[in-house]
Amino acid sequence: MSTAEETAGGEMQPWAEVTPEAARRLLVAAVEAFAERGYHATTTRDIAGRAGMSPAALYIHYKTKEELLHRISRIGHERALDILRTAARREGTATERLADAVSSFVRWHAGGRTTARVVQYELDSLGPDARAEIVALRRQCDAEVRGIIEDGIAAGEFEVLDVRGTTLAVLSLCIDVARWFNIAGPWTPDEVGALYADLVLRMVGAHKAPAAGK
Template sequence: MLSTVTSQTPSLPAHDNPTVVRLFEAAADAFADKGFHGTTTRDIASRAGLSPAGVYVHFASKEDLLFQLSRVGHVAARDALAAAADEAASPTDALQEVISEFARWHAEQHQVARIVQYEFRHLSPEHQREVLTLRREIDAVVERIIAEGVASGEFDVDDTRSTALAALSLVVDVARWYHPGIKRTTPESIANSYGALALRLVGARRD
């Protein structure tokens, strides 16, 4: 089950068009270096080996590129987490696997994750609403696992929604603080720690 999330959660959002993938990669690098407002379409195009006009073949604007990067990234995360939850043997296994592997991804791909999670405010209201809908669907995956764990007696939780949001908020924050130079902190150790933390959060115990 652990491999389910790892194999289905890409380093960057997947796409059928390799030029779009190059633009996603270039935009992620540029936004990380300069921030959304400091990045120009020319910056993105240059990093992708295209002319500025080449960006507009695929995206209406810099904001549209950020939106598509965020949208495809959230869809990939939602589908990967849902698949892992469905294949787990129990709610305890599901919660540990989903949270640990989501945390690992936020560490391994911290640059992309930081953009997807924290550049949200630069999206238009319409695009923000669409991304928020996807975020609620991700929340619902974890909330469902916790509700099933309460029903089976594996978890002791009074408010499944608040607990799910707390667990996911911890994971998302990894992208804010993690960088590879932190001593004795690796994506693997983060995955293990956060998976165990999620189980403590719901009152579950491993025999």
């Protein structure tokens, strides 16, 4: 299984780039708390407590509570874009690349559900400047997926009525995995990824099956 996320230069430890260690502990604690209760319902005391520190320690490493959300959101979106971009630009037919993109993206949303929830659903809690930066990253995600679909249409592999709408629906389907996964059913991230890749290929009217990719 040589799929997008292993070859994207991504770390296995998703927050390894955050230093020093105390700042990373606080950030991981914030991800968990935000995913569980939501940004506004999470207190700085809760975050510091989960990291085993006093409330004041948070403000040595971060200027505000919102900066924590901003850094989480930016790193998460960069990772998401990385996954999609790697799948979009690998070799192979549009069918294979779309299946890879969807299964990788879904696996990320299912496996890292805590992170993905924060990344995908707490966007409105950011201030205008931070939100604008993140929205730009999201548009790039959209462009990568739309690119694959347009390639598939040009190559005669896909049959799509509305490229823009179908792109949005494909991304929407993947993103919403972060909301329901692990609440509803007994699937592994791999299983959901495979199922969703099949569903998406049907949505774009792909003519031939992907190359046995999981």
